[in-house]
Amino acid sequence: MKRFLKSNWFLSLSFLLPFVIMACYFAYRNMAPFGSQSILTVDMGQQYVDFYAYFKHAITSDPSSIFYSFSKALGGEMIGLWAYYLTSPINLILLLFPLRSLASGILIMTLIKYGLAGLSFGYLLFKRTKTNLALIPAWATMYALNGWIIANQLNLIWLDAMYMLPLVVLGIERLVDTGRIRTYLISLAMMLFINYYMAYMVCIFSVIYFAYYATTQYRSKRQLLSNTVRYAGSSLLAGGLAAFILLPTFAALLVSKATYTVTKVKWQFEYQPYKMLAKFFNGSFNFDQMPNGTPNLFVGSVALITFTAFFLIPKFRPRQRIAAALVTALLAASMMLKPLDLFWHAMQFPIWYPYRFSFIACFWIIWIGNHAFNQLDSLREWMKIVTIAILASGAMLITLNIKRFSNFLTVENVSIGLILMVAAILLVFWVRNTQYSAIAILILVCGEMSYNVFSSLNNISYVTNPNYVNYTQNLKEPVERIQASDSSFYRIGKTFYRTKDDPFEASYNGGDHFSSTFETATPKFFENIGQPDGDGFTEYSNGTMLSDSLLSMKYWLNANNPNPNQYLQALTSKPDLNRYQQLNERNHVQTYQNPFTLPIAFASSNQIFKPITATDPIRYQSDIFNQLLGQSTDRRWFTAINFDSSTFKNLPRQNNLTGAFLQRKNLLKPANMMLTFTPKTNDSYYLTLGSAINLGSSQDSQNVKIYKNGFPLDQYPTYRNTVITNVASKDKGKPITINIELTKSSLLLQNFTLYQFHNQRFASQVKHLQSQSATINNFNSAKLQGRINIKNHQALTTTVPYSKGWHLLINGKTHPIKKWSDMFIGADLTPGKYHFKLYYWPPLLTPGLLITGTTILIIGGYYLVKRRHKRA
Structure with missing residues (x-):
């Protein structure tokens, strides 16, 4: 050397x-x-x-x-x-x-x-x-x-x-x-x-x-x-x-x-x-x-x-x-x-x-x-x-x-x-x-x-190392505690974030991702259910009680009073956490367990394979749940309600808020709209925001600021479609004030609607679906194996995203899989008890391995013949 x-x-x-x-x-x-x-x-x-x-x-x-x-x-x-x-x-x-x-x-x-x-x-x-x-x-x-x-x-x-x-x-x-x-x-x-x-x-x-x-x-x-x-x-x-x-x-x-x-x-x-x-x-x-x-x-x-x-x-x-x-x-x-x-x-x-x-x-x-x-x-x-x-x-x-x-x-x-x-x-x-x-x-x-x-x-700024290290520790510690106590399949949501790839950083199943190789079906599904999405990213920040249940969001991590803690940046407001069981709190992070989650695999109505034509996220979520239950899609789980009062400052008064166009009267003066409602029940309440209501990742793109009871409404700012944000839960009789403050000269209140969720009816129906859970015997990142009991007019239903790489064995024999909700894997089965195995093998990997192996043989054979020829 x-x-x-x-x-x-x-x-x-x-x-x-x-x-x-x-x-x-x-x-x-x-x-x-x-x-x-x-x-x-x-x-x-x-x-x-x-x-x-x-x-x-x-x-x-x-x-x-x-x-x-x-x-x-x-x-x-x-x-x-x-x-x-x-x-x-x-x-x-x-x-x-x-x-x-x-x-x-x-x-x-x-x-x-x-x-x-x-x-x-x-x-x-x-x-x-x-x-x-x-x-x-x-x-x-x-x-x-x-x-x-x-x-x-x-x-x-x-x-x-x-x-x-x-x-x-x-x-x-x-x-x-x-x-x-x-x-x-x-x-x-x-x-x-x-x-x-x-x-x-x-x-x-x-x-x-x-x-x-x-x-x-x-x-x-x-x-x-x-x-x-x-x-x-x-x-x-x-x-x-x-x-x-x-x-x-x-x-x-x-x-x-x-x-x-x-x-x-x-x-x-x-x-x-x-x-x-x-x-x-x-x-x-x-x-x-x-x-x-x-x-x-x-x-x-x-x-x-x-x-x-x-x-x-x-x-x-x-x-x-x-x-x-x-x-x-x-x-x-x-x-x-x-x-x-x-x-x-x-x-x-x-x-x-x-x-x-x-x-x-x-x-x-x-x-x-x-x-x-x-x-x-x-x-x-x-x-x-x-x-x-x-x-x-x-x-x-x-x-x-x-x-x-x-x-x-x-x-x-x-x-x-x-x-x-x-x-x-x-x-x-x-x-x-x-x-x-x-x-x-x-x-x-x-x-x-x-x-x-x-x-x-020198023109570029960088993240400080303590910022990255401390955030990672604050995220990884509660995740590891959850994983040590629960070995079943579940997903974890959180109300704070550093990046959209936090699940990779802390090795847990989540709902967020950002990459150049992201399947387009997932952002499309997130668009359908009212979550922030884009070309190459999703952010599960706007979960409702229904979507949390559907997607197996069994645990939630919440940043408790994150303002003094620079490592935990608030991602979303989630009053619904008061319906989940708090397990512990450590280093500003509270861990909650959601008792309403559905498992990764269960039996549901075979109506799930029918196409959903709804174009707004509230209706889309309702249609999914109705299909799972085998009920008429006319049944509503969310009901639109009116605000109790509204005041307008430097803006023309509006009788109908949804779709209203707000224009400043005096361009030099502040303009805002104050909306108030007092929940008449302890149900969850949600507000939908169209993409024209731009909270903005920068001052140039931002056209509005939203405050709830005087505090900024935490919401992931980048979304290109209508999102659902949680504004109340168990707040019966408590006035809720929503202040819409314009930062530009005008604002279109696109898809701006307040909804009440029917929690009690939802809780009873989700228990019915939970009772039809599959028994999972073995699973890892590329395999899901267990037993399930299928009754009349039911299907094997999973929340595993559909891909041609997934293969299903029923009682040891290959069985076709179907896509439901344009997103997940399901299978039609006749009534009976079944052993199933869902496993993943990348498409075209087998021919790729064969071609690589053949190429190696060709090259090896060529050099072998060449060597023998030289010796001769």
């Missing part, structure tokens, strides 16, 4: 320089393990950290959840989630860290991926170019700390593409030059396994790069045809090796992300092309650039200078320069034209983090720039002047229009960038061959890339 490191010191530095630079920055920001802050921000803090907690739990405690998990909202497949978020081999490092130190483990993973990006690019330079060994670490640092990876650091799941891309390029060049496919085959197969989404982009570029390199190395049609066949064949073999994960992932996408595919788009620029140039300056990134900024292309002055000079250097044949210009034009057009941008993103425009493929453009600029750097001796003086003039023109264009970039680019960034550019020009063009030029270039590169790190990431 000592000899290896000594002889490959330049590769060691290629890994260490990006690693150390980023470690110094993280230490400067006091991120754990260096301090009390954390690396968690945006999606890293809202998604990935919870998935990493699930990763640890699945590997160490519950392997059955690798295929399916009830922590994914009400339940969902997991192969798609693994393939997008969790299959990087670097994730294994997390097994060394306890849950409370997970943020530290994520930081170490991030540093390693930075280092591997530098190492991979340095290795590519060493094997395929004549770069001075002393300069390889400089070029590796340019690549490993380019603008794309800095801007997307929080998307740790994408960073593996940075160290895999140079290996794929290395494989293509070896394939064209020698006919050997091993490097390309293995690197592409690994990329497909690690992250299919980024692999898709790498695959597109591999086609482009193969065409480019095969053109530059063209000798004959026969050689070109032979290389093309090898390239196509090895690409197919790489896909075959990864088929065991690609095919089930494809099946998962068909019911999730693929349903959002865009099929029509206009040929137009997404922004004025010259604006792309601003991203070549350091520090040209901040939070505002995440949702809809321009491509992050910072590569440093040296790479930018030499890339520009490449097209003037006579040492390169015209064919190569023309081919490189075409590739450059294609990449540039892809980052500006909508259809090309859409194609790179698998026919779906990104929600946040635009131009996700621009890491390929960064690679291309640095890679071509390195080729030019190694041939600068043939660059004449006039060519240097032309290069400088091109760069100066671009810099002047941005400088003169700097006000247009003021939201992310400062005068300081531009000034320092120009100074560093001048220094780089002097070093590259006129000082390059002196004794200490390599050290000077290395210092310049490290300084410039480090400055970009500091000036870019």
